[in-house]
Amino acid sequence: MGEVWTVLRVLEWTAVYFRERGIESARLDADLLLAATLGVDRVGLYLRYDQPLNAEELSRFRARVARRARREPLAYILGEVEFWSLSFAVTPAVLIPRPDTEVLVEEALARGPDEARVLDVGTGSGAIAISLAVERPAWQVTALDVSPAALEVAQGNARRHGVAERLRFLPGDLAQLPDEQFDLIVANPPYIPSADLAGLMPDVRDHEPHLALDGGPDGLAAYRALAAQAASRLRSGGCLLVEIGQGQEVAVQSLFAQAGLRDVRNRADYAGIIRVVGAARQ
Numbered sequence: 172m173g174e175v176w177t178v179l180r181v182l183e184w185t186a187v188y189f190r191e192r193g194i195e196s197a198r199l200d201a202d203l204l205l206a207a208t209l210g211v212d213r214v215g216l217y218l219r220y221d222q223p224l225n226a227e228e229l230s231r232f233r234a235r236v237a238r239r240a241r242r243e244p245l246a247y248i249l250g251e252v253e254f255w256s257l258s259f260a261v262t263p264a265v266l267i268p269r270p271d272t273e274v275l276v277e278e279a280l281a282r283g284p285d286e287a288r289v290l291d292v293g294t295g296s297g298a299i300a301i302s303l304a305v306e307r308p309a310w311q312v313t314a315l316d317v318s319p320a321a322l323e324v325a326q327g328n329a330r331r332h333g334v335a336e337r338l339r340f341l342p343g344d345l346a347q348l349p350d351e352q353f354d355l356i357v358a359n360p361p362y363i364p365s366a367d368l369a370g371l372m373p374d375v376r377d378h379e380p381h382l383a384l385d386g387g388p389d390g391l392a393a394y395r396a397l398a399a400q401a402a403s404r405l406r407s408g409g410c411l412l413v414e415i416g417q418g419q420e421v422a423v424q425s426l427f428a429q430a431g432l433r434d435v436r437n438r439a440d441y442a443g444i445i446r447v448v449g450a451a452r453q
Contacts, residue, residue, distance in 0.1 A: 179220040255302040264320035268298035292358035297325030360393030398430035405452040
């Protein structure tokens with residue numbers, strides 16, 4: 172007679188296994204992987220602590236555990252992540268949306284007019300563009316990305332949240348924004364200096380798209396490109412809002428001021444780190 176692997180025993184073993192491999196959120200990851208395997212939520216797990224797993228459930232769970240042990244991000248294994256209280260499908264073609272980026276959405280909602288034309292540069296999963304479209308039905312939102320695979324993911328997410336008909340998806344690089352004028356341009360561009368990529372956590376370095384991470388030699392290449400185009404792509408009084416890396420606010424503010432933008436302002440995230448820099452066209 173084989174060993175009996177109950178829900179509780181499996182969770183405890185997996186948490187230890189993950190901790191030994193340097194995964195900080197070991198028990199949480201174990202919970203979420205097993206919940207997904209069994210088709211329940213975390214509360215459902217707690218109500219099933221004494222329930223044995225059958226052979227097929229154990230096999231599927233072990234495959235997921237092996238992927239996480241190789242430091243594949245949990246979001247890619249599960250195939251989705253929550254952002255702005257919405258569920259977004261994610262694949263290795265897109266950067267995984269982080270809670271910090273919700274501050275950029277908040278700032279855009281606060282600074283945009285009642286009816287606005289909005290451009291989301293480097294949309295990835297579409298998290299920013301779709302969140303704005305959900306919150307502001309009157310806004311016309313354009314989502315731009317250089318990756319066809321990323322645009323496919325974003326379009327799927329737009330359909331998931333019922334805003335596909337109100338969003339426009341365009342292929343394109345931030346070096347050449349659409350030749351139009353917008354009330355808001357928002358972006359979470361790549362901002363990690365190229366030399367720092369090797370030192371990232373393996374979850375990020377080895378799995379998330381480098382195109383969405385590599386900000387050039389000093390991490391500021393995307394901000395230079397956006398600042399250079401802002402005056403011609405923003406309507407009078409329109410705003411450029413960008414997420415930045417920790418400690419980049421002074422450099423980005425300077426780039427925006429040199430480009431002739433005014434009312435340069437910062438916004439901190441809920442950890443007190445300056446996360447968003449915004450500026451307006453004269």
